[in-house]
Amino acid sequence: MNRRTALKSTALGLGALLLTGCGAADMTQQASPYANAAGAKTVTLSVQSWVGAQADVAVAKLILERELGYRVDTVQVDEVPAWDALSQGRVDMIMEDWGHPEQEARYVKDKKTIVPAGEVGVIGHIGWWVPKYFADKHPDVTDWRNLNKYADQFKTPESGGKGQLLDGSPSYVTNDKALVNNLKLNYQVVFSGSEAAQITQIQRFAKEKKPFLTYWYKPQWLFEQVPMVEVKLPKYSEECAAKAPEDIDCEYPTTPLAKYMNANFAKKGGKAAQFLKNFKWDAEQQNAVSLMIADQKLSPDEAARKWVAANENVWRAWLPK
Amino acid sequence: MSAVTTTSAPPKPRTQEPSWRDRLTRRPALLKLGALLVIAAVAVPVLHSRWASGTWPAPLTVDLTEPLGKVSDWIIDNRDGHPLFLYFFGHISNAVVLSVRGVYLVLLALGWAGTTALAALVAWRAAGVKLAAGTVVALAACGLLGMWVPTMQTLALMAVAVAASVILGAFLGLAAGLSDRTFRILRPVLDTMQVLPAFAYLLPVVLIFGIGVPAAVLATVVYAAPPMARLTALGLREADKGVLEAVESLGATARQRLFTARLPLARKQLLLGLNQTIMMALSMAVIASVIGAAGLGDRVYQALASVDVGQALAAGLPIVLMAIVLDRVTAAAGSGDREQGRSWLPAALGVLAVAAVAVATRLAGSLLWPEAWSIEIAPTVNKAVGWMTDHLYSGVPVIGGTADWAGHFTSFVLDPIRSGLTALPWYAVLLLVAALAWLIGTWKSALTAALAMAAIGVLGVWKPSMDTLSQVVAAVAVTLLIGFAIGIAASRSSRLERVLRPVLDVMQTMPQFVYLIPVVALFGVGRAPAAAAAVVYALPAVVRITTQGLQQVSPAALESARSLGATSGQQLRQVQLPLARPSLLLAVNQGVVLVLAVVIIGGLVGGGALGYDVVFGLAQGDLATGLKAGAAIVCLGLMLDRVTQPSRAARKEDA
Numbered sequence A: 001m002n003r004r005t006a007l008k009s010t011a012l013g014l015g016a017l018l019l020t021g022c023g024a025a026d027m028t029q030q031a032s033p034y035a036n037a038a039g040a041k042t043v044t045l046s047v048q049s050w051v052g053a054q055a056d057v058a059v060a061k062l063i064l065e066r067e068l069g070y071r072v073d074t075v076q077v078d079e080v081p082a083w084d085a086l087s088q089g090r091v092d093m094i095m096e097d098w099g100h101p102e103q104e105a106r107y108v109k110d111k112k113t114i115v116p117a118g119e120v121g122v123i124g125h126i127g128w129w130v131p132k133y134f135a136d137k138h139p140d141v142t143d144w145r146n147l148n149k150y151a152d153q154f155k156t157p158e159s160g161g162k163g164q165l166l167d168g169s170p171s172y173v174t175n176d177k178a179l180v181n182n183l184k185l186n187y188q189v190v191f192s193g194s195e196a197a198q199i200t201q202i203q204r205f206a207k208e209k210k211p212f213l214t215y216w217y218k219p220q221w222l223f224e225q226v227p228m229v230e231v232k233l234p235k236y237s238e239e240c241a242a243k244a245p246e247d248i249d250c251e252y253p254t255t256p257l258a259k260y261m262n263a264n265f266a267k268k269g270g271k272a273a274q275f276l277k278n279f280k281w282d283a284e285q286q287n288a289v290s291l292m293i294a295d296q297k298l299s300p301d302e303a304a305r306k307w308v309a310a311n312e313n314v315w316r317a318w319l320p321k
Numbered sequence B: 001m002s003a004v005t006t007t008s009a010p011p012k013p014r015t016q017e018p019s020w021r022d023r024l025t026r027r028p029a030l031l032k033l034g035a036l037l038v039i040a041a042v043a044v045p046v047l048h049s050r051w052a053s054g055t056w057p058a059p060l061t062v063d064l065t066e067p068l069g070k071v072s073d074w075i076i077d078n079r080d081g082h083p084l085f086l087y088f089f090g091h092i093s094n095a096v097v098l099s100v101r102g103v104y105l106v107l108l109a110l111g112w113a114g115t116t117a118l119a120a121l122v123a124w125r126a127a128g129v130k131l132a133a134g135t136v137v138a139l140a141a142c143g144l145l146g147m148w149v150p151t152m153q154t155l156a157l158m159a160v161a162v163a164a165s166v167i168l169g170a171f172l173g174l175a176a177g178l179s180d181r182t183f184r185i186l187r188p189v190l191d192t193m194q195v196l197p198a199f200a201y202l203l204p205v206v207l208i209f210g211i212g213v214p215a216a217v218l219a220t221v222v223y224a225a226p227p228m229a230r231l232t233a234l235g236l237r238e239a240d241k242g243v244l245e246a247v248e249s250l251g252a253t254a255r256q257r258l259f260t261a262r263l264p265l266a267r268k269q270l271l272l273g274l275n276q277t278i279m280m281a282l283s284m285a286v287i288a289s290v291i292g293a294a295g296l297g298d299r300v301y302q303a304l305a306s307v308d309v310g311q312a313l314a315a316g317l318p319i320v321l322m323a324i325v326l327d328r329v330t331a332a333a334g335s336g337d338r339e340q341g342r343s344w345l346p347a348a349l350g351v352l353a354v355a356a357v358a359v360a361t362r363l364a365g366s367l368l369w370p371e372a373w374s375i376e377i378a379p380t381v382n383k384a385v386g387w388m389t390d391h392l393y394s395g396v397p398v399i400g401g402t403a404d405w406a407g408h409f410t411s412f413v414l415d416p417i418r419s420g421l422t423a424l425p426w427y428a429v430l431l432l433v434a435a436l437a438w439l440i441g442t443w444k445s446a447l448t449a450a451l452a453m454a455a456i457g458v459l460g461v462w463k464p465s466m467d468t469l470s471q472v473v474a475a476v477a478v479t480l481l482i483g484f485a486i487g488i489a490a491s492r493s494s495r496l497e498r499v500l501r502p503v504l505d506v507m508q509t510m511p512q513f514v515y516l517i518p519v520v521a522l523f524g525v526g527r528a529p530a531a532a533a534a535v536v537y538a539l540p541a542v543v544r545i546t547t548q549g550l551q552q553v554s555p556a557a558l559e560s561a562r563s564l565g566a567t568s569g570q571q572l573r574q575v576q577l578p579l580a581r582p583s584l585l586l587a588v589n590q591g592v593v594l595v596l597a598v599v600i601i602g603g604l605v606g607g608g609a610l611g612y613d614v615v616f617g618l619a620q621g622d623l624a625t626g627l628k629a630g631a632a633i634v635c636l637g638l639m640l641d642r643v644t645q646p647s648r649a650a651r652k653e654d655a
Helices: A002-020 A051-068 A079-088 A101-111 A132-137 A144-154 A176-182 A195-208 A238-242 A263-268 A270-278 A283-294 A300-310 A312-316 B019-025 B027-050 B065-078 B083-127 B129-144 B148-178 B180-195 B198-209 B213-237 B241-249 B254-265 B267-291 B295-305 B309-335 B344-364 B378-392 B402-423 B426-440 B443-459 B462-492 B494-509 B512-523 B527-551 B555-563 B568-579 B581-605 B609-620 B623-644
Strands: A042-047 A071-076 A093-097 A114-131 A163-167 A187-191 A213-218 A228-231 A254-262
Touching: A042 A051, A042 A079, A051 A071, A051 A093, A051 A270, A051 A283, A051 A300, A071 B295, A079 A093, A079 A101, A079 A114, A079 A254, A079 B609, A093 A114, A101 A114, A114 A132, A114 A263, A114 A270, A114 A283, A132 A228, A144 A163, A144 A187, A163 A176, A163 A195, A176 A187, A195 A213, A195 B295, A195 B512, A213 A228, A254 A263, A254 A270, A263 A270, A283 A300, A300 A312, B027 B426, B065 B198, B065 B623, B083 B129, B083 B148, B083 B198, B083 B213, B083 B309, B083 B344, B129 B148, B129 B309, B148 B180, B148 B213, B148 B267, B148 B295, B148 B309, B180 B213, B180 B623, B198 B213, B198 B267, B198 B581, B198 B609, B198 B623, B213 B254, B213 B267, B241 B254, B254 B267, B267 B295, B267 B309, B267 B494, B267 B512, B295 B309, B295 B512, B309 B378, B309 B494, B309 B512, B378 B512, B402 B462, B402 B512, B402 B527, B426 B443, B426 B623, B443 B462, B443 B623, B462 B494, B462 B527, B462 B568, B462 B581, B462 B609, B462 B623, B494 B527, B512 B527, B512 B581, B527 B581, B555 B568, B568 B581, B581 B609, B581 B623, B609 B623
Parallel strands: A042 A071, A042 A093, A163 A187, A163 A213
Antiparallel strands: A093 A254, A114 A213, A114 A228, A114 A254
C-alpha cells in the first residue's frame, strides 16, 4: 500500500509540474482574469478616482464598444500604481495623467514599457481656492499675503487653533505643507484622505455658507455647484520648481494633461490604440460629462451616451480612418 | 473581522471558576504592580536622564525608509526578469489568475438561472429548504440591483480565495493539531493574525505582485486562513479521548485514526472554521478593491469616488446578502441537525435539475441577468441620505447638529486624549501598557504588549501611532457605553432583541466603505467621522456578546436573588453583571479589535495618523511609508489585544 501511495504522489507531483509548466512565467504580462470573457477583443482602461478621468473613460468606452466593437474593462487604480499596472500590461491605457516625472523617467525612458499617447486637450491647474460668497465679502483674501488675517475664520476642530487648509486624496500632487511653512502661514493642512471626503466637506460648507480654504484643481465639475475664487500664490518659476520638495514656495505649474499607453498595446492594439491616441477634447466638453456623472448622478455610461448623442461631429474625428 | 463573532457561541458562564477573580482582586495583582514598580524605580531614572522626551527618543529609532525604498525599486526593476519572479511568484500569480478565470467562466456559462439553481441545491443539501429559498431570494436581489456580473466576479474571486485559505488553513491546523510543538509555535501567531486590521495586509502583497487580482486573492488568503487553521487544530486536539483510545485499542494505524476518528469528531469545528474563513474573506473582498480586486468591492470603491452613496449601497447590499446566506448555510451545516437523509437520489435529481435549468437559459439566450429586471435604488437612497444630512448637520434645536457634536467630540475628547498620550513620557506609556496587560493577563502578555509598543518607537512612528491610539481609545469608550446599554436592554426584552438581530447582522456585514461618505456628510472631515464609523462597525459585536453573556447567567442565581427580594436594578448590578464579567471582557476585547480596524480605514475620511500613511503609501507607491505604518498597525493591534485579553482560561476557545 505504501508503494502505491508513493507512486501516486510522484505521479501527482509530476502532473502538477507539467500543468504549471517548468518554464518561466512572466507575471508582468498577465491580463485580468475577467478580461475577454465574452470572447471579444478587450481593452482595459484605468479609471482614476476623480470624475474628470471617469468622464474620459466613459466616453472612450462607449465609442470603443459601439463604433469599434471592442469590450472595455475598467479598473480603478490610484495614479502611481496605475503607472506600474500600465507598464505590466494589466491596463492598456491611462486616459488622464497630471504629470509624474519620476514615473515617466523610469517607465518611458528607461524601461520603454510605456509610450506617450498624446494630450487629453485639457489644461490642468492646481491651486488654493476660497468660496465665491466669502471672496465677495472679503476681496483681499485672494492674495496669499492676507491669508493670515483670515486664519481665525478658517478654523475647525481639526486644525487645532490655526486656520484649516483642506487637502485632498493622498494620491494627488501637493506641496501644501511646504507652502504653509515657507510662506509662514498660520494654517494647518488637514488631509481629507480621499477626494470623496473632500467634496462632501466642501458641499457641506457651501450649504452653510461657511468660509473655507481648500486645495483644489481645474477643470473640476464642483465649480459649477460651488463657485470658488483662486487665492494667488507667489508666481511660478523654473528655479522655484527645481527646489527640494520641502523648500518650494511658489504656486503650482499648469499641466497639459497627457495620455499614456502600454508599449505593446500601442503596437498591437489596432484600431483601439489608434482611436485612443486620437481622443482629444477640451475642458468644457469634459466638464459637461463630469457634471452629469457627479451632480445629476447619472451613471458614467449614461452620461457618456447623452454626450455622444449630442456631439457626433466631435468624436467622429477621433475614429481611425 | 465581522466574522469574529457572527456565529461564535458566546462564552458560557463559568460557574466553577474562581481563578480569574482571585487573580484580579487578591494579592497577585498587588504583587504584579509591585514588581512593575521596582522595574520602574530602577529603569526610569536611567532612561529619563539619557532620553528625556515625551515622544520616543530619536537615537533609539532605526530609519527603514531608505532600505525599504531600495527593496521596492529592486522589485519593480526585476519583476519581469529575475528568476525568483519568473519561476516562483510568476507561477503563483498565474495559478491565481487561471483559477479565478476558470470559476468565473463556469459561473457565466451556467447563466443566472443555472447559478441560482446550483446555489439553491447546495444550500438545500447542506442546510435545508428554508435556507435554499433564502439563497434564491438573495441571488435574485443581486440581479435586481443590477449587480449580477460584479457579483459573479466577486464570487469567483471568493471561491478561489476561500478554497486556498481552507487548504492552507487545514494543512497548518493538521500540523498544529498533531504536534504539540507546532501548536505552541503557531498558536500565538494565529491568534495575533486574527486581530490585525485587514488594511495592514495589503502593502506587502502589492509590493511583490503589483496591483491586481493575484494580489487581492493572496491578501485575502493571508487574512482568511488563520481561523481555519486555529479551529482545525483545536478540533483535532479536543477530540474525545475515550473514543480515540477505543479506536487505538482496535489496532488502527495513525492514519486510520486520523481519518476515521479524529477528523470526523472535529467536523463541527472544521465547519465553524470554514464559516469564519468565508466571512473573513468576504469582509476582505471590499477592502481588497483598493488593490485591484474588481467585482462588487470595486463598484463600492468607484461609487465612493463620485460621492454616490446610493450606488455604493447597491453594490454593498449583495455583499451583505452573500455574507448572511453563506453564514447561515455553513452554520446550519455545522450544527449537524441535518444528519438524516444522506441518500444520493435527491442530490442526483438536483444536479440534473440544475443542468436542465442551465441548458434552458442557454437556449433562451439570456445568460446574464436580463437588464429589464432591475430596480434603481440609488436615486431614492441618495435623496434619503441627502435629506438626513441636511436636517441633522446643524441647527437641530436643543441637542445641536451632528457637526456640533463632532466639533465637541474632537475638542473635548479626542484632542485631550491625544495630547495626553503624546505628552506622556514614552517609558511611562510602556509601563502603563505593561501594567494593564499584566493585571488582566500573564507576564507574557505584558511583555508582548510592551515590546510591541517599543517596536513602534523603534520604527520611528511614535507620534502618528499615539494619534491613532487616541482615536481608538475614544471610539472604544463610546462603543462600550452605547453597546453595553443596548446589550442590557436587549437582554431584558426579547422583543427588542428580535428587532435588533437583523439590524446588527446588516451593520456587521455591510462593507465599511459604504458608510464612510454619509459619515463625512454628517460629521465633516476629520477624526470624528473616523471614530463614528468605527463605533457603527464595532457596536453589533459588543451588543451581541453583552446580550448573550447576560442572558446566559445561570437562572438559579437570578432566581435566588429574586427570592431574596432584589429589585431588577439590583439583580442586574449585583448578579448579572458580575457573573457575565467574562463575556463583558470579551466584548471589550472584540470592540477594541474592530474599532482599530475601522479607525485605520478612517484615514480615507481625514482620520490622519497611521491609516492615512497606509493609504498614502498605496496611492503614491511609497511603500516605505506604507509598510512602516502597516507594521505599526500590527504592533498596535497586538498591544491592544494583549491589554484587553483576559488570561487564556477566561477566553473561550471559539475564536
